[in-house]
Amino acid sequence: AQSVSQHNHHVILSEAASLELGCNYSYGGTVNLFWYVQYPGQHLQLLLKYFSGDPLVKGIKGFEAEFIKSKFSFNLRKPSVQWSDTAEYFCAVNAREGRRALTFGSGTRLQVQP
């Protein structure tokens, strides 16, 4: 079975600060990796995804994530956050073959202060 750990439950930053949210997963096989964002009152939206190839992936709104296979990690980064990045961020994985249901982490609530 897969599991996902997000170590930061609540992060408070000032605008222009740099962001890094940790995500570690456990699974014996090959996985796809995702970061979803949920803005207040809105549905889950895909920020970025990794299926294969370059382990550094770039997503929307200036976010990027790096897949480090040896560390089972897929940390999310942004060099300079904005107030509008205030949201909840979820890391998720699914198996590359077979059962494709996403397994989510418990989420990180990011609060950006102006």
Added chain:
Amino acid sequence: GAGVSQSPRYKVAKRGQDVALRCDPISGHVSLFWYQQALGQGPEFLTYFQNEAQLDKSGLPSDRFFAERPEGSVSTLKIQRTQQEDSAVYLCASNRMSWDRGPIMNTEAFFGQGTRLTVV
């Protein structure tokens, strides 16, 4: 439609009442997933449909939970004799591919806004 649509957005049920939650996936999407998101947690898988076939219901917490997708498009999640621990946001997601395709067919899932169920 343009996205995954769920209704109702909010539902308050008295304990013991039956509820039905509806999901309209993106047109043509083969795969449909239901997730349950408790307060302060990430979504947890409930069940999966490939067209009208329910291929995985391993995440359904009890036999009070039942899901169907009779024509391979709209899906309904039904909860019988609701209990307080059923209070959560129920999310639906759809994906244009089926999950028995090979690794080159990896695609993303699109989520609806969810139905917030409160059992009182």
